Amino acid sequence: MVYIVVGISSTIALSRAKEVLHCTTFFASYFACLMSSASLYHLVYHSTATTPFNEADLTAILGQARNWNEAHDLTGILLYSQGDIIQVLEGTQEEIQYIFGRISQDQRHFQVVKLSDGPIRERNFSQWSMGFRVVNAHDFAQLRGYTNPESDTYLATYSENENVSLHSLLSTFITEEEVRF
Structure with missing residues (x-):
């Protein structure tokens, strides 16, 4: 199953996304990059x-x-x-x-x-x-x-x-x- 998460705009949302998706290190790095570009x-x-x-x-x-x-x-x-x-x-x-x-x-x-x-x-x-x-x-x-x-x-x-x-x-x-x- 593939999940696409769009519009993560807060640290809380990122943290929840990691829990829901059981992110690997790659996904965690990817979402952290998205967070920094949308600061x-x-x-x-x-x-x-x-x-x-x-x-x-x-x-x-x-x-x-x-x-x-x-x-x-x-x-x-x-x-x-x-x-x-x-x-x-x-x-x-x-x-x-x-x-x-x-x-x-x-x-x-x-x-x-x-x-x-x-x-x-x-x-x-x-x-x-x-x-x-x-x-x-x-x-x-x-x-x-x-x-x-x-x-x-x-x-x-x-x-x-x-x-x-x-x-x-x-x-x-x-x-x-x-x-x-």
Whole structure:
């Protein structure tokens, strides 16, 4: 009997696959190789909106991001305030580089500057969230994936992880009246 295992994405899944398949050393090495090529990666960038986004623009961006990210196993956060954008993306390096290439060409913003990128041990944002100031907060609170950036728990999960300087940058972006880079 032959088993084909596709999409192993965690150490637990790899361990279970080895148990189920009673892997030989060859298969164990093969799956370990798959795991290393699919390790987590992050990218953080800052950009400036070509024109200020309104409520409808932000709703459209939220919908597009949620659909794309779910289909490509990407997580992260997008912060918007007075024309400034900071986004953190998490996923495989291949997916992150592809989407960042698309983001860099998006005409809705300019001066796209990569602030940080590299491997990460775990996701800091397990669900896609999007933060921005809104006119009608109640309506946006009903949208899946929206988190109010002024909420005390907005960055709570992220602050428990090790990248303190990035957390500080994101916290400043949320709390400052206007942030310019």
